[in-house]
Amino acid sequence: SVCSSKLALSQVHPMWQEPLAVPGGDRQSPVDIVVRESIFDPQLRPLKVQYDPRTCQQIWNNGYSFLVEYDDTTDKSTLKGGPLEDQFRLCQFHFHWGENNTWGSEHSIDRRLYPAELHLVHWNSDKYSLFEESVIEENGLAVIAVFLKVGKRHEGLQKLVDALPAVRHKDSVVEFTKFDPACLLPENINDYWTYAGSLTTPPLTEAVTWIVMKQHIEVSHDQLAVFRSLLFTSAEEQLQRSMVNNFRVQQALKGRTVRSSFT
Numbered sequence: 001s002v003c004s005s006k007l008a009l010s011q012v013h014p015m016w017q018e019p020l021a022v023p024g025g026d027r028q029s030p031v032d033i034v035v036r037e038s039i040f041d042p043q044l045r046p047l048k049v050q051y052d053p054r055t056c057q058q059i060w061n062n063g064y065s066f067l068v069e070y071d072d073t074t075d076k077s078t079l080k081g082g083p084l085e086d087q088f089r090l091c092q093f094h095f096h097w098g099e100n101n102t103w104g105s106e107h108s109i110d111r112r113l114y115p116a117e118l119h120l121v122h123w124n125s126d127k128y129s130l131f132e133e134s135v136i137e138e139n140g141l142a143v144i145a146v147f148l149k150v151g152k153r154h155e156g157l158q159k160l161v162d163a164l165p166a167v168r169h170k171d172s173v174v175e176f177t178k179f180d181p182a183c184l185l186p187e188n189i190n191d192y193w194t195y196a197g198s199l200t201t202p203p204l205t206e207a208v209t210w211i212v213m214k215q216h217i218e219v220s221h222d223q224l225a226v227f228r229s230l231l232f233t234s235a236e237e238q239l240q241r242s243m244v245n246n247f248r249v250q251q252a253l254k255g256r257t258v259r260s261s262f263t
């Protein structure tokens with residue numbers, strides 16, 4: 001899958017200056033979700049998630065996060081329903097996290113930050129035949145965001161955690177198969193907020209329908225510590241830098257409405 005395309009992320013340096021002004025950017029992400037200002041929309045339908053673990057291919061450290069990439073050449077792992085009019089194809093998932101358990105998520109709920117945030121990235125395969133086309137089109141992408149909280153060990157995540165030392169350095173890749181990303185979703189995926197936003201890393205394109213889960217998942221302190229053992233830097237660089245705080249500064253809502261699927 002090209003969705004983790006080298007075009008966008010490999011040039012990203014996590015300390016890039018903020019705010020990276022996007023000309024005319026009026027739907028940038030991430031944002032703080034103010035619960036009492038979100039609007040219940042009874043027309044929001046339940047999310048339909050159908051992931052096939054056999055489409056899981058590899059893990060790649062792109063120097064910004066680690067991406068678990070899926071074969072998105074057919075409609076085997078799909079997302080539809082919720083706020084979406086079309087069917088979307090899973091291309092990769094990745095995380096954002098902090099140097100400690102106090103912060104790390106990109107979105108927040110009434111200013112509450114979580115230690116980490118999972119993003120499951122999908123592109124509109126009804127409208128576009130290639131991921132690249134979907135990236136620049138309004139609502140070409142749909143990203144499910146799930147907050148991570150430190151608590152009990154997440155058994156499903158452990159297989160992924162065990163593979164991370166193999167991709168410690170930027171640009172390293174390791175084969176990773178038969179992983180069902182549905183195990184990373186909370187039990188209740190019908191309570192979510194949704195809003196029109198953007199990618200949170202360059203190219204920052206305003207093509208994303210965000211679906212932010214209300215219910216978080218729990219992972220252990222030790223599992224998050226392995227995330228923090230990854231490096232932003234490649235094996236050749238003499239100055240190694242820990243991959244932490246790879247989240248973007250929050251952006252203004254600029255009049256956007258955040259809808260909720262629940263009261």
Ligand SMILES: NS(=O)(=O)c1ccc(S(=O)(=O)c2ccccc2)s1
Binds near residue numbers: 202
């Ligand atoms: N953090 S986020 O979920 O908003 C995100 C940023 C970049 C991606 S991407 O690698 O899929 C991608 C998407 C389009 C162009 C290039 C890369 S997803």
Ligand SMILES: [Zn+2]
Binds near residue numbers: 095119
């Ligand atoms: Zn992300």
